[in-house]
Amino acid sequence: MSHYVIVGAGPVGRETARLLAEEGHSVILTSRNAGSLNAGDVRTVSSDATDAAQLAVLSKGADAIFMCAMAAYHRWPTDFFPIMDGTVKAAEQVGARLLVVGNVYGYGAGSASPLTPDLEPDPTTRKGTTRHIMWQRALRSSVPALEVRASDYLGEGAVAYFSLLALPSLLRNEPVAFLGDPDAAHAWSFTKDTATTLVAASRFTGEWGRAFHVPSQSASVRELVRRFAAALKIDAPGLSRLAPAELEGIGFSEGDRDGLFVRKAAFARCRRYRETAGRHREQSGHHGSRHTFASSRHGCDREGSKMSEQVTNLVQNYIAVWNERDAGKRRLLIDRVFSDACVYIDPNDSVAGKDAIERLVQALQARLPDLRFTLAGHVNAHHDQILFGWTLAAPGAATPAATGVDMAVLDGDRIRQLHGFVNPRDQ
DSSP states (O other), rough: EEEEEEEOOSHHHHHHHHHHHHOOOOOEEETTTOOOOOOSSSEEEEEOOOOHHHHHHHHOOOOEEEEEOOGGGGGIIIIHHHHOOOOOOOOHHHTTTEEEEEEEGHHHHHHSSSSTTTOOOOOOHHHHHHHHEEEEEHHTTSSSEEEEEOOEEEEEESSSSIIIIIHHHHHTTTEESSSSTTTEEEEEEEEEEEEEEEHHHTTOOOOEEEEEEEEEEEEEEHHHHHHHHHHHOOOOOOOOOOOOOHHHHOOOOOOHHHHHHOOOOHHHHHHHHHHHHHHHHHHOOOOHHHHHHHHHHTTHHHHHHHHHHHHHHHHHHHHHHOOOOHHHHHHHHHHEEEEEEEEEOOSSSEEEEEHHHHHHHHHHHHHHHTTTEEEEEEEETTTTEEEEEEEEEEETTTSSSSSEHHHHHHHHEEEEEEEEEEEEGGG
16 A cells, blocks of 8 residues: 555546545545545645645655646646645655646647657647646656646536536537637547546656656537537537637737636626627627727727736846846846845745845856846736746857746736746756
8 A cells, every 4th residue: 555645636636536545545635725535545634735844744655746736727827836846845855756737738839740748848828838847847856757748628627618618508508609719629638537547657667757648539619519418418509719809808818818718707708798799789780899899998908008018118127137237227127126025936046035136146147247138039918927938148149058938926017926947958
């Protein structure tokens, strides 16, 4: 009999605990709200995985720790990194192997088809980048690590865009409005299959530091709607694609569709928008939803553009902090960029306060006097979070000395937390 700790009491974590208990193992299932689970030798404990010391106490004697925790979709960059870091540190303290539930987002839009576990990740979205950084954190640990990668979930308790956007309409026997192409083939993973793959991977006797894929099924959204309708013994309802005006009306933009599309409140707004737009067209005779939407925004597009410009300026000033050699000007930039209760964390340093950040910048400039930072690509931002890439290179150099991704959490118009990540090949 072995002893295991599972971080995260969602559908995958709970099913993994149940499967391990059925095999006769002892299990601790922990999360901030662990609840209860009536399954063999399973003990549920409410705790915070970001507290590595607390998690290490719970994990004493564990053969492996399963990282099954889930963060709110729109807070992945903010909430996932501290959970992953705490879990890795706890595993290192007790010498437990580490199994991570991941997904296929990290392969990116240009990846080969079919996806295979040996493909090199090349994320092209915020969520894909977040997952990739989490896996790299596990790989850098001093304990053996495996990642089990799933596609979008189906199953009891699954929080994914099909279960949040299509299923409620199906259950009400109403037409379904969906995000994206409803006829495009898509991979789906059953939550119980994910748990089964995790348990099987824990017994892997080969070399760790690799990934496995959850066996998944491919079907278009239209086909899924047909299958669910048949299971509900109803006729398949109409299926339409959300129009651009509707996406904008529920708060979407090109930069945040991958992170915000599963908000239930957004879908409620979408339904209200459709109803309101329909009534307006009937009353006014207009048939173009774009006109209706634009007339109801009252200048929000201008406000969004202004906010985007402010965020980009903040990031550019942050980059300038690292490049400014004049101490007085650098301190002015630090005061402009960081809040009073600021924290900076990267793979090598963790400091709090403006003075400590200033000393950190001075030390790096002393070590690398000829190199300069440059903003790479676009700045992604939503709510109080910013994600952006950077390069570090000598002026005019063809190849950068390092590249990376930083994630900032804002307090008003200044940075409260900065999490820095250096791409592994550049470390």
